[in-house]
Amino acid sequence: MSDAVADGAKSMEELVSLCKRRGFIFPASEIYGGLNGFWDYGPLGVQLKKNLADRWWRDMTLTPPLREGKPVSIVGVDSSIIQNPRVWEASGHVGGFSDPMVDCTETKFRYRADHLVCIGEKGDTSGQIYVHIEDDDETYAAARKKLDKYKKRSLANEEIDTCPFVSLSAEERAIAVGPHAKAPGTLTEPRAFNLMFQTYVGATASEDDKAYLRPETAQGIFLNFANVTDTSRVRVPFGIAQVGKAFRNEVTPRNFIFRSREFEQMEMEFFCHKDDAQQWLDYWVAERKRWWNSIGLSDDNMIVRKHDDDELAHYSKNGAGTYDIEYRWPFTHPGFGELEGVAHRSNFDLSQHKEHSKKKLEYFDQERNERYLPDVIEPAAGLTRGVLALLCEAFTPDESRASKVVMKFKPSMAPIKAAVYPLVNKDGMPEVAEKLVRELRGRSGHMGLIEFDPKQSIGKRYARMDEAGCPVCFTIDGDTMSDQTVTYRDRDTLAQDRIAIDKVGDWLDEKLRS
Numbered sequence: 001m002s003d004a005v006a007d008g009a010k011s012m013e014e015l016v017s018l019c020k021r022r023g024f025i026f027p028a029s030e031i032y033g034g035l036n037g038f039w040d041y042g043p044l045g046v047q048l049k050k051n052l053a054d055r056w057w058r059d060m061t062l063t064p065p066l067r068e069g070k071p072v073s074i075v076g077v078d079s080s081i082i083q084n085p086r087v088w089e090a091s092g093h094v095g096g097f098s099d100p101m102v103d104c105t106e107t108k109f110r111y112r113a114d115h116l117v118c119i120g121e122k123g124d125t126s127g128q129i130y131v132h133i134e135d136d137d138e139t140y141a142a143a144r145k146k147l148d149k150y151k152k153r154s155l156a157n158e159e160i161d162t163c164p165f166v167s168l169s170a171e172e173r174a175i176a177v178g179p180h181a182k183a184p185g186t187l188t189e190p191r192a193f194n195l196m197f198q199t200y201v202g203a204t205a206s207e208d209d210k211a212y213l214r215p216e217t218a219q220g221i222f223l224n225f226a227n228v229t230d231t232s233r234v235r236v237p238f239g240i241a242q243v244g245k246a247f248r249n250e251v252t253p254r255n256f257i258f259r260s261r262e263f264e265q266m267e268m269e270f271f272c273h274k275d276d277a278q279q280w281l282d283y284w285v286a287e288r289k290r291w292w293n294s295i296g297l298s299d300d301n302m303i304v305r306k307h308d309d310d311e312l313a314h315y316s317k318n319g320a321g322t323y324d325i326e327y328r329w330p331f332t333h334p335g336f337g338e339l340e341g342v343a344h345r346s347n348f349d350l351s352q353h354k355e356h357s358k359k360k361l362e363y364f365d366q367e368r369n370e371r372y373l374p375d376v377i378e379p380a381a382g383l384t385r386g387v388l389a390l391l392c393e394a395f396t397p398d399e400s401r402a403s404k405v406v407m408k409f410k411p412s413m414a415p416i417k418a419a420v421y422p423l424v425n426k427d428g429m430p431e432v433a434e435k436l437v438r439e440l441r442g443r444s445g446h447m448g449l450i451e452f453d454p455k456q457s458i459g460k461r462y463a464r465m466d467e468a469g470c471p472v473c474f475t476i477d478g479d480t481m482s483d484q485t486v487t488y489r490d491r492d493t494l495a496q497d498r499i500a501i502d503k504v505g506d507w508l509d510e511k512l513r514s
C-alpha cells in the first residue's frame with residue numbers, strides 16, 4: 001500500500017497497522033502467507049462490525065425511519081448464500097456481471113481495464129506511453145519517473161497528456177508500458193471476466209451441479225417477495241432488509257477491506273408503486289446519508305453523487321438513475337469513493353424472475369384495485385466497507401498522547417464501551433474493580449465490551465484504550481476505598497474527574513446514547 005499521503009489525508013498504512021496491532025482486522029490465513037482479498041476480524045473488529053450491523057438492523061426493521069410522521073414498513077429475511085443457479089441467469093449476473101480485465105504478459109499481473117490510466121504523448125506513436133493504476137500514487141510516481149527519464153528532460157513546464165488505457169489505439173498499445181513492466185506492448189486487450197465464484201453442489205461435481213456464491217444479498221430478497229407478502233401483513237409500499245455475506249472474485253482487490261473478495265452487505269429492497277418510485281428514491285437517498293451521519297461520519301466527508309448514464313448498472317432505470325453516497329477515503333482524498341448505492345431498479349428483478357421461473361409474482365394493491373409488479377428502490381450498503389469508513393473517521397493522530405493516535409468512535413459504535421482499572425493490583429482495588437465490571441456487563445442496552453485489566457502502568461493502559469477507541473476509563477484508587485468514588489477519564493477531552501461508584505452505571509448508559 002502506498003505510503004504517500006495526500007495533503008490532509010490520514011495514512012492508510014498507519015490505520016492498517018493499528019488494526020493489526022489492536023486486533024481489529026488481520027489478513028486471512030496469515031500464517032500461510034494470506035490470500036489476496038480476504039480478511040479476518042479480531043476481537044475488536046468483530047464487535048465493531050456487529051455494532052454497525054445491529055444498528056442498521058434496528059434502524060431498518062425495529063425502529064424504522066418516519067415519512068410524513070409515520071414509520072415506514074420494513075421486515076427482514078435471511079436467505080441462502082447458494083441458490084438455484086437459474087437465479088443468476090435471471091438476474092443478469094451470469095451474462096453481465098463482469099469486469100473488463102487486462103493481463104500483463106511480462107509480469108503476469110492482472111488489472112481492471114477501466115482502472116488503467118496512461119501518461120504520455122497520446123497520438124505520438126514515436127514516444128512511449130506509461131500506464132498507471134488510477135488512484136495509485138506509487139505506480140503514478142513510477143510512471144512519471146520513467147516518462148521523465150525517457151524524455152531525458154524535465155516535464156515540469158509541459159502538459160502531460162493522460163487518458164484511459166481502453167481508449168488507446170492498437171498502435172498506441174504497442175508502445176504502452178504496463179504499471180509494473182519494463183518492456184512496452186505487454187498489456188493484452190481487455191477481456192470480460194465474470195466476478196461470480198463457482199462451486200458444485202453434490203458429490204459428482206459435473207457441469208449440471210454448478211452453482212454460484214451470491215455476489216449480492218439483493219436477489220435473496222426478490223426470491224422471497226411472494227413468500228413475505230403471502231405470509232405477513234405488509235402492504236406496498238414496504239421494504240425487505242437483509243444483512244449477509246457476498247462474494248465477488250474481484251480482479252484487483254485493494255485498499256484494505258474496501259474492495260475484498262468476501263465481504264458483507266446491508267441491503268434493503270423497498271417495493272412501491274411506479275408512480276411513487278421517484279419520491280421514494282429521493283427519500284432514501286437523503287435518509288441514508290442522514291443515517292451514516294448519525295453513526296459518526298461527518299457531513300464534510302460525504303457527498304451524494306448521481307451516476308452518469310454510462311455507469312448505470314444493468315438493472316437501474318435509465319433517467320431515474322442511481323445515486324452513490326460517497327465517503328472521503330484516505331486513498332481517494334481529497335476526492336470521494338462509494339460507500340453505499342441507492343438505485344432505482346424499476347421492476348427489473350421481479351419481472352426477470354417472473355419470466356424465468358414462470359411464477360406469478362404480481363402484487364394485488366387493494367387500495368388502488370390494481371395488480372402489478374412493484375418498482376424497487378434499493379439502498380445497498382457495504383457492511384465491511386462501512387466498518388472501514390468508521391475506522392477511517394475515528395482515526396485521529398495526536399502527538400501529545402503516549403499512543404500518538406486515538407480512535408474517536410461514537411460511543412454507541414465503539415467496540416469497548418468502558419475500561420475498569422484498579423490503580424494497583426493489590427490493597428483490595430482489583431476486587432472493587434471486578435465488582436464494578438460485573439455490574440456494567442450485567443446492564444443491558446449497550447452492545448460492547450467492558451474491559452478489565454489490573455496490570456501495567458496506568459498510562460500504558462490508557463494508551464491501549466485510546467488506540468482501541470474506548471470512550472471512558474474508570475480507575476479505582478486509594479480514595480475509592482474511603483469515599484466510594486472513582487476517577488473517570490474521558491477519551492476525547494482527556495478530562496479526569498471523580499464520580500460516585502454507584503452512579504457509574506447510569507452515567508455510562510447516558511454517555512453511550514451518543
Ligand code: GAP
Pocket residue numbers: 215216217218248250257258259260261262263264265267338339340341380381382383384385386
Ligand atoms: N445489490 C446491489 C449491489 O450489490 P453494489 O454497488 O455492487 O450494488 C453495494 O454493492 C455495496 O456493497 C457497495 O456500495 C459497497 O459498499 C459494497 N461492496 C460492493 N463490492 C464490494 C467489495 N468487493 N468489497 C467490499 N464491499 C463491496
